[in-house]
Amino acid sequence: MTRNATLTQAPRRSLVDSAIEQIRTQIESGAWRVGERIPKEQELADLLGVSRNTTREAIRVLSHAEVLEVRQGDGTYVRLNVDPTEVMRRVSRSSLHDHFELRAMLEAEAARRAATQRSDADVIKLRKLLKVRGNQEDHSRLEKFVDADIAFHSALASVSGNTALIELYRYFSQAIRSGVWSVLDEVDLPEPALEAHEAIVDAIERKDAEGAALAVREVVGPLIKALADRS
Amino acid sequence: MTRNATLTQAPRRSLVDSAIEQIRTQIESGAWRVGERIPKEQELADLLGVSRNTTREAIRVLSHAEVLEVRQGDGTYVRLNVDPTEVMRRVSRSSLHDHFELRAMLEAEAARRAATQRSDADVIKLRKLLKVRGNQEDHSRLEKFVDADIAFHSALASVSGNTALIELYRYFSQAIRSGVWSVLDEVDLPEPALEAHEAIVDAIERKDAEGAALAVREVVGPLIKALADRS
Known part of the structure; x- marks a missing residue:
């Protein structure tokens, strides 16, 4: 220059x-x-x-x-x-615990709605994405696993059909990405298992709204608890 | 110029x-x-x-x-x-129905958390704000009523103690303001009653997380249903 x-x-x-x-x-x-x-x-x-x-x-x-x-x-x-940029900045400066908890809240509500809104094609799509996700050891690179995990969770939000929720969830699942990385790097934090994810899709398949919301909480719950204990 | x-x-x-x-x-x-x-x-x-x-x-x-x-x-x-400004723009372009539903989701989760986190002072504060809110006819100006209503709901979010949620809720309660106005202007849409609001605080007082989340849904539910029927 x-x-x-x-x-x-x-x-x-x-x-x-x-x-x-x-x-x-x-x-x-x-x-x-x-x-x-x-x-x-x-x-x-x-x-x-x-x-x-x-x-x-x-x-x-x-x-x-x-x-x-x-x-x-x-x-x-x-x-x-209210300045949306400033709001998002403040949200991203909140603790990792608060961040994951907010994401869990959004996702529990998305799953609740998905259970009442889902088509048969939605269930097939979610199962397919879950198969791609698998467990962390199924992937040669951590990055691939994180991508597959985000793809599943984003599809779950999409099935809710609420545009405002889909957009917000998309933001958080991307913005939290660096958070996910740091969490997966720390061995003492639990990694949500594939079976726990399957329970979400099972509940959505049988149109059980409360069950779907609960299954989301059981996926993210141990992680949030571990983050709370750490601080 | x-x-x-x-x-x-x-x-x-x-x-x-x-x-x-x-x-x-x-x-x-x-x-x-x-x-x-x-x-x-x-x-x-x-x-x-x-x-x-x-x-x-x-x-x-x-x-x-x-x-x-x-x-x-x-x-x-x-x-x-992801551009936070663009996310917020897309969120605000979503339908009034999706917007209110998202706000209801955030608030139900805030109430759930508030029920387990609340101090005695929090309950006193919420009751005081609810008294100021009263019903619409207690206010000479609609604007005053809307302000009092937002003050109560924002305080509810604050009791959750989750910084990310508080910031996001603050944004939506302001951004939705024009939405609230147009809703209150339309006579065929139900206005959430004071008693329904009291049920939220009652549940929070007795530390009933599920009850608090349910009470929030009962406050906003009829409005969301009316917006869904209209579209």
């Missing part, structure tokens, strides 16, 4: 981050409410004590997150009083 | 959005994997068919969302293969 390119670079992240944080605080505190127009760029820059460029970048980032909405020729409006 | 200010404005959102979308597709498809370095700015701009400025802005937005990580003097790396 040339010296010149460096000179035209964006303001340091910390300044933009600080501007974003200040705007977010105004919104979260209720000083600027949903539907209201926020101060114009120059006024906002003065308020935040940063340059117009930094202000503009902060607005762009918050627009992308749909917290703000820029209406050309009119002004910038508050669209949502 | 002066003509000059307009000239120095950012590229049109659609171009940046398209660049973001293309980078995201590369990452979601697995072409660029977590931990890998992505092409340099000029090369990336050529690949995407956009200017360096547009490329730079796309990278900034995705860095803020923690999908990418810019390491000064080294390069830009893939940090996460």
Whole structure:
């Protein structure tokens, strides 16, 4: 990169981050409410004590997150009083225990719904994915096993048919991936067995909603307990 | 705004959005994997068919969302293969039915945990917030009622003690706000009664986890059923 390119670079992240944080605080505190127009760029820059460029970048980032909405020729409006990026950041900073527990909650509810919604084809698909998953020793590479495990659990969420749940579960199963790795690396943590997974599909097959939710808890329960004991 | 200010404005959102979308597709498809370095700015701009400025802005937005990580003097790396902003956008585009159902799932699990975790002070706090909530007719303004309702449900999530769940629930209770408004505006949809809410706190007080989860389902159930029937 040339010296010149460096000179035209964006303001340091910390300044933009600080501007974003200040705007977010105004919104979260209720000083600027949903539907209201926020101060114009120059006024906002003065308020935040940063340059117009930094202000503009902060607005762009918050627009992308749909917290703000820029209406050309009119002004910038508050669209949502919670920043989804910040929520996800806080969620991912929570403990591994809380993270797994949340995933278990989502999955138990997905299984409960799947049991009432499932078609015969869904059951066949879940059994097939479970066969691919197998146990860890069936795979030459840990990565392959983790992929197969995520594929099964994601398909389970899909059978629930709830779009909001499917999207959220997809996020957590990917975001938690590094978590899974570190857990599998530690020998003192239990690895959920294939049989316990089969019990989930069995319950879904016989359309037993409570049984399916319970079977999910029995798969993840020992892991969550081990994480709780460790902390 | 002066003509000059307009000239120095950012590229049109659609171009940046398209660049973001293309980078995201590369990452979601697995072409660029977590931990890998992505092409340099000029090369990336050529690949995407956009200017360096547009490329730079796309990278900034995705860095803020923690999908990418810019390491000064080294390069830009893939940090996460799911974009939290995009997940939240898809979740909020799901139907009102799916949205309420997801919130009910999170809340049922929060209540289940709250029943085993609660202190005596928690129960007192929940009863106090429920008294403030009352019924809709106790409030001169609908907005006040919605605020009081959200305050109760958020406190319930807090008693669960799971940070990840608390953050996520906070997001949904705010994001769903406009949903609540439209629901309350429609006379044919049932409004959850105060007594049904009291049953949740009663179950939490007697440390009945299953009962608490069930009581939550009975609060939101009729609303979810009405939304399902409507679609």
